[in-house]
Amino acid sequence: MANPFVHVELNTTDIAAAKSFYGKLFDWTLEDVPMPSGSYTMIKVGTGTGGGMMKHPVPGAPSAWLAYVEVADIAAATQKAKALGAKVMQDVTEVMGSGWLSIIIDPTGAAVGLWKAKG
Secondary structure, rough: OOEEEEEEEEOOOOOOHHHHHHHHHHEEEEHHHHHHOEEEEEEEOOOOOOOOEEEEOOOOOOOOOOEEEOOHHHHHHHHHHOOOOOEEEEEEEEOOOOOEEEEEEEOOOOEEEEEEEEE
């Protein structure tokens, strides 16, 4: 499948409560990974698309899940989205040596992440 969903991320207002809830609800392995701005909780699901949890980066915004779609060229895909009417919420950013992401808001107001893995 071209451009599959490859990662889902919970941006939450209460990371401890989210970890407790999802850890009890599902059979997920939750692993905290240190980051310069705090920590990121990896969600390991065994098979299927994994994800992560983090403190919501937008003050006052409600907790929400964000899906990431794999792209071949992160800069080109981000610019193409912008040309098609999307708002770039976060421009291309490297993620701890594992790849690059950008976050866009589509013309209907929905957020989606774009992802390009290294290698």
